[in-house]
Amino acid sequence: MIPKLKIEKRPIVSSSVTLAVSILSMLLALIAVAFVFLGYGVDPTYAYQKIFIGSFGSLTGFSETIVKAIPLMICGIGLAVAFKALVWNIGAEGQLLMGAIAATGIALYVIPEASSVLLLPSMFIGGFLAGAVWGVIPGVLKAKLKANEVITTLMMNYIASNLVEYLIYGPWKGAMEWGFPITNEFPLSAWLPYLPIGMGRIHYPTLILALSLAVLTYVFIMRTTLGFEVRVMGENPDAAKYAGMSYFKTVILVMLISGGLAGLAGVGEVAGIHHRLRYPKGISPPPGYGYTAIIVTCLGRLNPLAIILSSLLFGGLLVGGDAIQVIGLPFAAIGLFNGAILFFVLGGELLTRYKIIIRWRG
Amino acid sequence: MLSAITKKIKKISKPFEKGHLAEETRVCSNEKAKRGEALVRMEGIVKRFPGVVANDHINFEVKPGEIHALLGENGAGKTTLMNILYGIYRPDEGKIYVGGGKVEIKSPRDAIEAGMGMVHQHFMLVYPHTVAENIALGLSSSKFLFPLREVEKEVAELSERYGLKVDPKAKIWQLSVGEQQRVEIIKALYRGAQVLILDEPTSVLTPREIKDLFDILRRITKEGRAVIFITHKLDEALEISDRITVLRHGKVVATVDTFKTNKGELARMMVGREVLFRLERKPVERGKAVLEVKNLRASSDRGLPAVRGISFTLNEGEILGIAGVAGNGQRELVEVITGLRKATGGEVFILGEDVTNCSPKKIIEKGVAHIPEERIRMGLVPSMSVAENLILKDYCSPLFSENLFLKHTLIDQVAEKRISEYSIITPSKKTPAKLLSGGNIQRLILARELSEKPCLIVAAHPTYGLDVGATEYIRTLLLKQREMGAAILLVSEDLEEIMSISDRIAVMFQGEFMGIVPTKEAEIEEIGLMMAGTKRMMNPSEDSQ
Numbered sequence: 001m002i003p004k005l006k007i008e009k010r011p012i013v014s015s016s017v018t019l020a021v022s023i024l025s026m027l028l029a030l031i032a033v034a035f036v037f038l039g040y041g042v043d044p045t046y047a048y049q050k051i052f053i054g055s056f057g058s059l060t061g062f063s064e065t066i067v068k069a070i071p072l073m074i075c076g077i078g079l080a081v082a083f084k085a086l087v088w089n090i091g092a093e094g095q096l097l098m099g100a101i102a103a104t105g106i107a108l109y110v111i112p113e114a115s116s117v118l119l120l121p122s123m124f125i126g127g128f129l130a131g132a133v134w135g136v137i138p139g140v141l142k143a144k145l146k147a148n149e150v151i152t153t154l155m156m157n158y159i160a161s162n163l164v165e166y167l168i169y170g171p172w173k174g175a176m177e178w179g180f181p182i183t184n185e186f187p188l189s190a191w192l193p194y195l196p197i198g199m200g201r202i203h204y205p206t207l208i209l210a211l212s213l214a215v216l217t218y219v220f221i222m223r224t225t226l227g228f229e230v231r232v233m234g235e236n237p238d239a240a241k242y243a244g245m246s247y248f249k250t251v252i253l254v255m256l257i258s259g260g261l262a263g264l265a266g267v268g269e270v271a272g273i274h275h276r277l278r279y280p281k282g283i284s285p286p287p288g289y290g291y292t293a294i295i296v297t298c299l300g301r302l303n304p305l306a307i308i309l310s311s312l313l314f315g316g317l318l319v320g321g322d323a324i325q326v327i328g329l330p331f332a333a334i335g336l337f338n339g340a341i342l343f344f345v346l347g348g349e350l351l352t353r354y355k356i357i358i359r360w361r362g
Numbered sequence: 363m364l365s366a367i368t369k370k371i372k373k374i375s376k377p378f379e380k381g382h383l384a385e386e387t388r389v390c391s392n393e394k395a396k397r398g399e400a401l402v403r404m405e406g407i408v409k410r411f412p413g414v415v416a417n418d419h420i421n422f423e424v425k426p427g428e429i430h431a432l433l434g435e436n437g438a439g440k441t442t443l444m445n446i447l448y449g450i451y452r453p454d455e456g457k458i459y460v461g462g463g464k465v466e467i468k469s470p471r472d473a474i475e476a477g478m479g480m481v482h483q484h485f486m487l488v489y490p491h492t493v494a495e496n497i498a499l500g501l502s503s504s505k506f507l508f509p510l511r512e513v514e515k516e517v518a519e520l521s522e523r524y525g526l527k528v529d530p531k532a533k534i535w536q537l538s539v540g541e542q543q544r545v546e547i548i549k550a551l552y553r554g555a556q557v558l559i560l561d562e563p564t565s566v567l568t569p570r571e572i573k574d575l576f577d578i579l580r581r582i583t584k585e586g587r588a589v590i591f592i593t594h595k596l597d598e599a600l601e602i603s604d605r606i607t608v609l610r611h612g613k614v615v616a617t618v619d620t621f622k623t624n625k626g627e628l629a630r631m632m633v634g635r636e637v638l639f640r641l642e643r644k645p646v647e648r649g650k651a652v653l654e655v656k657n658l659r660a661s662s663d664r665g666l667p668a669v670r671g672i673s674f675t676l677n678e679g680e681i682l683g684i685a686g687v688a689g690n691g692q693r694e695l696v697e698v699i700t701g702l703r704k705a706t707g708g709e710v711f712i713l714g715e716d717v718t719n720c721s722p723k724k725i726i727e728k729g730v731a732h733i734p735e736e737r738i739r740m741g742l743v744p745s746m747s748v749a750e751n752l753i754l755k756d757y758c759s760p761l762f763s764e765n766l767f768l769k770h771t772l773i774d775q776v777a778e779k780r781i782s783e784y785s786i787i788t789p790s791k792k793t794p795a796k797l798l799s800g801g802n803i804q805r806l807i808l809a810r811e812l813s814e815k816p817c818l819i820v821a822a823h824p825t826y827g828l829d830v831g832a833t834e835y836i837r838t839l840l841l842k843q844r845e846m847g848a849a850i851l852l853v854s855e856d857l858e859e860i861m862s863i864s865d866r867i868a869v870m871f872q873g874e875f876m877g878i879v880p881t882k883e884a885e886i887e888e889i890g891l892m893m894a895g896t897k898r899m900m901n902p903s904e905d906s907q
Contacts, residue, residue, distance in 0.1 A: 008412070224766045228750070228757050235743045241702060242732065242740045243754045244723030 007354050018301055021351045025344035026299070026313075032340045033333070040329055047324055054323025055316035061323075063200030066207065067273070069315030071096065071265040071284070073210040075293035076311055077217050078261030080302040082135075082254045084221060085230045086237070087142070089135060089255060091153030092262040093290025094160030097280055098134040099127030099263025100270045101164060104172070104183055104277040107190035107270075116189040120205070123190065124267050131263020132256045134160060139255030143248040149255075157290070161280040168277055182278045192272040203272025206264075210308075213261065217304040230254060262290060285318075287335055292318070295342045314338075399462055401426045401588050402447065402478075402557050407456035409442055416442040417453070418612040424557055424588040429579055431591045431599035431620075434609035435632055435829025436800050440592045441483075443609070444559050447590075448480045449473040479550025480559040485542050487534045493517065494530040497549045513552075520548050524581045525574075539688070540571040547578065558582065559590045564598055565827075568687045569857065569890040576602050594829060596625050596632075597858075608632055633830050641837055641862055644845055649678025652713060652818050652849035653699070659707035660694045668694040670873035671708070676818070681840065681850040683864030683881070685857060686893055691873035692853045693735060696822050699851070700732045701725040712818060726755055731816035733807055733824050735853070737800075741807045744796030748788050749777035751795045752810050784809040785835075801832030808839060819843060822853045837863050857886060871895040 010017070034044035055065045075092040082089040103123040110126075111119060138152035167183070174184035192203035221227040233240040233250045241247060269283050270276065277283070284290060296314050300307035321334030400423040409417040416439045424430045432440045445451045447458065449467040458465055460476045467473045473480075487496050494514045501513075517530040526544045534542060543563060550558055560579075564572045579589050579602060593599050599606050600620060608615040608631040615631040653676040662668035668691040676682050684692055697703035699710055701722040709718045712728045726732075734740040742751055753762050753773055762773050777791040786805045788798055795806060804824070811819070821840065825833040841863055844850055854860050860867055860881075867884050869876040869892035876892040 223768055223770070225757050225763045225768060226766060228768060231746065232743050232754065235745050236739075238740045239743050239754065241722060242700075242734060244701075244721065244726045246721070246723070 007356055010353060010355050013352050018352050021348040022299060022301065022345065024351075025348035026341060028344045029337065029340035032344070033336055036333065036336055037329065040333075042327060042329060047327065047329065050323045050327055051317070051320030055319035059198070060200055061319060063195075063202050064319045065312065065315040067201050067203075067315070068289075068318045069311040070203070070206050070210050070268055070272075071289040072293050072296045072314055073308060073311035074206075074213060074265040074268065075262045075290055076296040076300060076307040077210070077213050077304045078258035079293055079297040080300065080304055080307060081217060081221065081230065081261075082258040083234075083297060083302050085233045085250055085254045087139070087251055087254050087258075088150045089138075089153050089258050090150050090294065091135065091138065091156045091290070092258065092265075092293050093284060093288045094153070094157035095131035095134045095259040095262035096266040096269070096284060096290050097157075097160040097164050098130040099266025100277060100283055101160075101167065101266075102126040102130035102263065103190075103267040103270050104167075104186075107186040108172070108183060112187050112190075114189065119187075119189050120192065120271065123271055124209075124264060127263040127267030128260040129263070131266065132260035134263070135255040135259020136252055139252045142255075143251040164277065164280045164283075168279065172277065174276070183276045186271065186275045190271055191275055192268070201273060203268060206268035206272050209264065209268070213264075214304040214308050217257075221304070226253060262293075265289065287338060292338060295338055295345070298342060298345050400424060400459070401461065403459040404443070404447065405457045405459070407443060407446060407458075408454045409439075409446060409451060410454050415612050417446070420456070420609070420612070420614050422607055422614065422617075424590055426556075426586045426588055427583050428604040429583055429589045429591055429602055431593055431603035431606045432609065433593060433596070433599045433606050433628060433632060435594055435831065436827060437829070438609040438632075439612040440594075440609055441561055442612075444480065444561065444590065444592060447473065447557075448478055448559060474553050474555075477554060477556035478559065479547075479553060479555025479557065481543065481546040481550060481561065481563060483561045483565065485546055487542060487545060489535040490533060492531055492533055493528055493537075493545050493548075496534060496545060497530075497552050501553075516552060517548055520551055524551070524578050526578055539566045540568070540574070543567070543575070544578070547582075551582070555587070557588045557590060559592070561592045562594070563591070564593070564595065565855075566688065568893050569886070570894055572598075594632075596628050596830075599628065600625060610634060629830060641834075641841060643841060643863065646679035646845055646847075648680050649847060651675050651677050651711075653851065654711040654714075655699070655708070656711075657708040658695070658698060658705055658710065660691075660698045660703055660705050662691075662694055667706075668873050669698065669705075672870075672873075672875055673708075674868060674875070674878060676849045676851060678817075678847045678849055679844055680866070681844055681852055681864040682878075683860035683867045684851065684853045684870050685860050685867055685889055686855070686870035688855055690870045692822070692870055694873075695870070696732075696735070696820055696851075696853055699725075700730060700820055729815070729817040731811035731814070731819045733804075733811055733819065733821040735822035735826075737803055737807055738796075742795050742803060745794050747792045748781065748786070748795055748798070748806060749773055749791040751806055752777050752780055754810060756810075756814065780809040780813060801828050804828060804832065804836060808836065812839065812843060815846070816843075816848055819848050819850045820853075821850060823855065824852070825854075825856065825859060833859075857889060861886065861889075869893055 030048065037044040037047045053061070055061050075096060079089055079092055103126060106123045106126045107119060111122060114122070134156055138147070138149050138156060141147035141152050142149045168181045172183045174180070174182055176184055192205050195202045195204050221230060229240065229245045229250050230253070232243065232245060233247070237247070240250070266283070274283060292314055296307060296310045300310040317334055317337055321331050324333060325331055403423040405421055407417050407420040408415070420439070420443055422443065432444070434440045442451065446453045447467070449470045449472050452468065458467060465476050467476060488499065494510045494517055497517055498510060498513045514530040520526060521528055526548055528537070528541055528544045528548065534545065537545065543566070547558065563575060567575060583589055591599070591603060603620050605617060606620055606623065606628065607617040608628060610632060656673050658669055658672045659667065660669040670691070672695060674682065686692055694703060698705045701720055701724065704719050709716060711717065712725070712730060715728070717725055717728060738744060743754065756762055757768065762769055774791060781788060781791060784805045786798070786809060787802050795803065798806065819840070824840070825836050828836070837859065840850055840852070852860065852864055861884065864881055866878055866880050867889065868878040869889055871893060872895060876895065
């Protein structure tokens, strides 16, 4: 008995198949990484237990998971808009840092005396604009000069990261910080409020912002004329041109939104967690929220509502990464997770479009 | 079991192997011809695809020395049946006999060994390579040293014998489409094909090239080989074939001797009802000029001049047909007029306004409808719903949107109206457009393009690849638009189509008009010559107005 494998194209990709494949790819990633744990001589079930309990098993763990999920969610939603239009923005990391820089500038230098009511919204608006500019530059280069946005957005990340370093070592170096490369602490009016004591560091205004952005973005894509253009462009660029849609306008629009949203995430980090600008790796711990958000978006299949869930999952993985260090595994094992999940999600893409039929016939 | 079958195939195909194709096969097939035995017989072939039965218990046979036309509308199952014979699909049920013995064809390699050769609609050639290299591709018998010498010699022999003129050392990209087709035929013959399957072979050829092809096919079959000629064109089937098998909805309607049948009967079998061949063209008064093109120039994607100084005027209530072999600048002309390509010189006026190099949006807003050449690549967003595709160009109009928000209820209502108005067959308005058949996709595009009362319709190959029923429907729609006062620019390779519905005919060759003639005065031979670029009949008064 030799099974016969046949691959057939699915006429319609249903959402239940997509969900099943997403879950399957995550399970496969877990199994693949389990072998790595075995290689380290650690029982995988024990390690997974640790990760799960670390990130979801206690109130402090779970609140920390949400804290990490917030920037992933906001960046991921923005990336979903760009990816929908087949614009591959890899620059959320840099756009996030630019948002952090803008928020810091406003909080420390522009209107430090202002009250929270004025200061915090200004920081968010400034952060959005800074991130948007960082996204629009590669957008213009793509639309006008056909520069590959994967490369340009990636390069913009390094510029942003170096700009942060320049500022914290140079002009913005805190006078009261004993020579450490960090800025002064923000005035209290620039601190985002936390949930009541015992709920950890959840800066809830940013969380509310993230959740509303998920809904708004979903409505934007599915219900508006601009969203219609984005979808047409992503599904068939030739048809978009034929229908009189402007390629330039759409590319700029999606880069503006995805850059701006990443900028908002940056504001949330400095105003909610750090209360100052610090080393890039401090604001966005490796592998970087902006990069992890790419995987979050892919796992959420570019659906803003699904990205809420996938960002929580990855938030949990980041927190769990701290937990497994305790049992003698390197933090880089979490990087493996990210890689494995992306690998299987992209591989699973094939399964959503094709089905494999196994026939047991001689 | 497996090895037994392969052995059997080997045994059967032995006489067909290349090298000794000249003498032995002639003897072999003559013997068969005497016995009146079929070269290939397909029995009870069933092939199901999700949701359709593409082949429903089909019986089909080909005798040595015959040209057998496989006639049917698009989606009738012709290509599926031949893909089964050529090993691309496996049948769900049914048997195939070659030379009297049952064979199991699991792959094109098995099919080639059993003596099949197939020329696909889209050629399977490696463009940067030479003719000989393409023919040698995939041959297991090639010699290690200088393998091409032998191939070149044999190719030259084959071309000589069948009048398949082609230089073995030429690179494929340098050849015309007709020559590329000849390479495909030689490739099949070289591999010892006894049964040559041609899938819609004339769709890319000029009338002259079609004639050459038919001559070649007659010479090929003289030696006992058989040709299966897939087509949906009645005239061609009647002209070239000895027998015709008509398929409809995956079933065989009948197999008839060509000399005993006629066009009307075939059309009835193919479509399942009476078909009008003569469309009624009511006299329409020509109105004011809608489209004026003056000394227009444009480049192709490669940057070479593709439109080289074209001028004409098109009026309300008039259809101007542009005939010509594909690749003579028609595509570029259409794209410049619709704003999709920049002109390098000259001017385009629509209703008196200069729209040269305006954006597609601006030109759409002037009331220009565009039925694009590549309807799926350009005219449609395949994964989006029928309703969304119906508003692809109007999504911004106040009718369908308000303050950036799409009015979904209204969009759905209009979609339902247009689906019934244009008889688009679709499970629902929410179905992804890619699931529709070719004819229904074109109806969808027409529903979108013609609903807004366009002043100018640019229709590129509007019935290309469509079946008789859909073709008739689309031509009727265009004529109706003409009566309503639209100006229509019709680009088509189908001369019959151009002759039957246009008022004037322009022939395009190498980026220029060879002439513009009123259809009443046009003769098909003359047009054919102009398509080949040999005759100019420019009527200066026609154009300098």
